[in-house]
Amino acid sequence: MDSAVDTRTISLTVNGKAYSKAVSVRMTLADFLRHELRLTGTHVGCEHGVCGACTILFDGMSARSCLMLAVQANGHELTTVEGLANGDEMHPLQQALSEHHGLQCGFCTPGMLTTLVELLRDNPSPSADDVRIAISGNLCRCTGYEGIISATLDAAEKMRAGGVK
Amino acid sequence: MKPPPFSYHDPATLSQAVELLATLDNAKPLAGGQSLMPMLNMRFVLPDHVVDLNGIAELSGVRITESRVEIGAMTRQREVEFSAEIAQACPILIEALHHVGHRQTRNRGTIGGSICHLDPAAELPTLACALDAVIDVIGPNGARQIAFADFPVGYMTPSIELNEIVTRVSFPLWPREAGHSFQEFARRHGDFAIVSAAAMLLVDPAGRISRATLALGGVAATPLRMHEVEAALIGQMATPETFRAAAELCRKVEAVGDVYVSASYRQHLAVVMSKRALAQSFSRCGAMQKH
Ligand code: FES
Ligand code: FES
Numbered sequence A: 001m002d003s004a005v006d007t008r009t010i011s012l013t014v015n016g017k018a019y020s021k022a023v024s025v026r027m028t029l030a031d032f033l034r035h036e037l038r039l040t041g042t043h044v045g046c047e048h049g050v051c052g053a054c055t056i057l058f059d060g061m062s063a064r065s066c067l068m069l070a071v072q073a074n075g076h077e078l079t080t081v082e083g084l085a086n087g088d089e090m091h092p093l094q095q096a097l098s099e100h101h102g103l104q105c106g107f108c109t110p111g112m113l114t115t116l117v118e119l120l121r122d123n124p125s126p127s128a129d130d131v132r133i134a135i136s137g138n139l140c141r142c143t144g145y146e147g148i149i150s151a152t153l154d155a156a157e158k159m160r161a162g163g164v165k
Numbered sequence B: 001m002k003p004p005p006f007s008y009h010d011p012a013t014l015s016q017a018v019e020l021l022a023t024l025d026n027a028k029p030l031a032g033g034q035s036l037m038p039m040l041n042m043r044f045v046l047p048d049h050v051v052d053l054n055g056i057a058e059l060s061g062v063r064i065t066e067s068r069v070e071i072g073a074m075t076r077q078r079e080v081e082f083s084a085e086i087a088q089a090c091p092i093l094i095e096a097l098h099h100v101g102h103r104q105t106r107n108r109g110t111i112g113g114s115i116c117h118l119d120p121a122a123e124l125p126t127l128a129c130a131l132d133a134v135i136d137v138i139g140p141n142g143a144r145q146i147a148f149a150d151f152p153v154g155y156m157t158p159s160i161e162l163n164e165i166v167t168r169v170s171f172p173l174w175p176r177e178a179g180h181s182f183q184e185f186a187r188r189h190g191d192f193a194i195v196s197a198a199a200m201l202l203v204d205p206a207g208r209i210s211r212a213t214l215a216l217g218g219v220a221a222t223p224l225r226m227h228e229v230e231a232a233l234i235g236q237m238a239t240p241e242t243f244r245a246a247a248e249l250c251r252k253v254e255a256v257g258d259v260y261v262s263a264s265y266r267q268h269l270a271v272v273m274s275k276r277a278l279a280q281s282f283s284r285c286g287a288m289q290k291h
Helices: A029-036 A094-098 A109-122 A128-134 A146-162 B012-024 B036-041 B075-081 B084-089 B091-097 B111-117 B123-131 B227-233 B242-251 B263-284
Strands: A008-013 A019-023 A055-058 A063-064 A078-081 B007-009 B027-030 B049-052 B062-064 B068-072 B134-139 B142-147 B152-154 B163-172 B179-185 B195-201 B209-217
Touching: A008 B027, A019 A029, A019 B227, A029 A055, A029 B242, A063 A109, A094 A109, A094 A146, A109 A128, A109 A146, A128 A146, A146 B142, A146 B227, B012 B027, B012 B049, B012 B134, B012 B163, B027 B036, B062 B084, B068 B111, B075 B084, B075 B111, B091 B123, B091 B179, B091 B195, B111 B123, B111 B163, B123 B195, B123 B209, B209 B227, B209 B263, B227 B242, B242 B263
Parallel strands: A008 A078, B007 B049, B027 B049
Antiparallel strands: A008 A019, A055 A063, A055 A078, B062 B068, B068 B163, B134 B142, B134 B163, B179 B195, B195 B209
């Protein structure tokens, strides 16, 4: 069970790759991904659960990585924005965001993508309102959100047509 | 904005957790982390020990009996939100959960964590207040049950000892023909309520109100049960005028004001949200429970 130590070795899978590392028990999962695994695609905006930039998929479900400890990821499977593309081929949602002006500075984009990938998996035919509610926990200072919404609807249509999951 | 130093414990069983909390000084149990983690990051809390409850399987799960829905404290809000059984038995719980944070926070956030955190504007404590929920806790002196009416002792302060853990939250069920409504006014979807109202109504075949409950969230330091409104409703014909007059009683509640929202505006919202909640509850009375 437990031992009251300040570091622990954790083993986890991130984007299909297995890692094993010693971490400080007070390190957040967001910092672990960025500083220890050098997966800096996951952004850190507020560090208290408000902006959504740090959203990752934790066992397939969206979660704010600034509100988790790295030790809590021991034995779990994570997907970050780096894991969405298939080699050089962008995820349909990434492609659509670039075509619909769904991003400008890109700071919110990793969190938008992970959140919306979950939405499209659970609801392949969302309405514009479904998309709005899905990203209500993600702040974007640039786009005004409309491009993100049209991109998501477009990607959903392409994914339905192409049978992409 | 990083958590302070602490020792980390991840018990696998409830009895291990109870023992840890009984023996460690300045220890904090960690549930879904959607409130405690921000507080750690901002160093509002400085525990020497964090006891992570996420590995304790026996604290999760939903059970529906004849008279109540029992939810393990570590059950994720998401699991309740998507439960078809709860949608049938206690649809107001699902309706309230749709206002709780966002998908990303409900995926991690727990029922017990939200009840313990007892934010006065949070939806689950308000609903627990309306439905007379019962909270099971366990500590070094054994297990006990706390009626929600006795649960808040002040602003964000539940009547549980520092070495006790909430194990279960039970919501009593109303008859199938009851109507329900959870209304909320917030600046944006997913924000904490400025004012919320949770109501349930039962109406007899003649159209008279036979049973009513109403609770307000966000108005005061703790959720408020509006017994006066309930008393004014019982025995009356369920008409818009009855609801308007009863909801008007909410204008007298002692409301808090802050830099964004004055006390009198909260009182005004209390009336409006209550009226809407009662009217919608009535419109759903007797109907097949659908959601
Ligand atoms: S950095 Fe995690 S929600 Fe803002
Ligand atoms: S693209 Fe700049 S914050 Fe969203």
